[in-house]
Amino acid sequence: MTNDAVSSYxxxxWADWVPMRLVGRDAAEWLNGQCTQAVAAVPAAPCLETGFCDERGRVWAFGFLTVRSGEVVLALDRSRVGRFEQTVEERVILEDVRLEKLDGVVARLAPEPDPAAVLAVPAGRWWLSLSTSGAAESAVDRDAAEIALGWPGAAEFAQAPLVQELGPEFLSRAVSFSKGCYVGQEIVARVQSRGRVHRRWVALTVSKPLAAGATVLAASGREAAVLRQGRLPDDRWICSALLSIEDAVPGQIVTVKSGERVLESSIAVPGRIDLP
Incomplete structure (x- = not known):
């Protein structure tokens, strides 16, 4: 393992998960019209996953939310916060909605939830806790964990994916098809009714870290860029890519090319991978 390979992506x-609070009598209803999740259906605990789309149905953010004591607590990656703040500024017209940052909160992935967490996200046998107590130390690399758990990030959003391109786990956990209108909902519903997209987000595990510009070569001869990678606790590496839908067959063997190195891997579904 070389430092160049590790730092190439x-x-x-974990410290870049930023929790915020939406307050005001219209907060939950307003957010319901902005995200893919049914905000009114969120239980007091734990929280749920959600996505945010633009008018073309392209996903630009992923996060977690819960409704508690008449307010909404929402966590987004720091790279998405500015756009969300702009969304609040532009789309809150007459509604009673205010956005507040929660200072001094750190994120930690651990086997048990933090009882004092403002958000506690179930993640298989792990919990992501955002809390004002403890240190922001996690036993698992964030990129590796998020690919395995099916949580898309900035690298995936840069490819402007449709909701359905993020795969079945994202659809089942972060999208409501019965909640009514939200930004991008018409496109999401149209794609769902047609039942077909051109790409699919996939995960691949390899024995070595990948250098910048690594690609995935499918049996069809089509290539796709590796989007991000992370180190698993068992010292394997996991990476993500958006493959052509014809190539994105779970279990299919593909070639991962990284500089002079050629590795083989089998396609896995993000969100259906056991995190060691």
Whole structure:
């Protein structure tokens, strides 16, 4: 393992999960019209996953939310916060909605939830806790964990994916098809009714870290860029890519090319991978 290989892809930090509070009598209803999740259906705990789309149905953010004591607590990656703040500024007209940052909160992935967490996200046998107590230390690399758990990030959003391109786990956990209108909902519903997209987000595990510009070569001869990578606790590496839908067959063997190195991997579904 070389430092160059490890540093070739930007790495994400758990500290970049930013919790916010939406307050006001219209907060939950307003947010319901902005995100893919049915906000009114969120239980007090734990929180749920959600996505945010633009008018073309392209996903630009992923996060977690819960409704508690008449307010909405929402967590987004730091790279998405500015756009969300702009969304609030532009789309809150007459509604009683105010956005507040929660200072001094750190994120930590651990086997047990933090009882004092403002958000506690179930993640298989793990919990992502955003809390004002404890240190922002996690046993698992953030990029590796998010690919395995099916949580898309900035690298995936840069490819402007449709909701359905993020795969079945994202659809089942972060999208409501019965909640009514939200930004991008018409496109999301139209694509769902047609039942077909051109790409699919996939995960691949390899034995070595990948250098910048790594690609995935499918049996069809089509290539796709590796989007991000992370190190798993068992010292394997996991990476993500958006493959042609014809190539994105779970279990299919593909070739991962990284500089002079050629590795083989089988396609897996993000969100259906056991995180060691």
């Amino acid at each position: 930007p790495t994400s930090s």
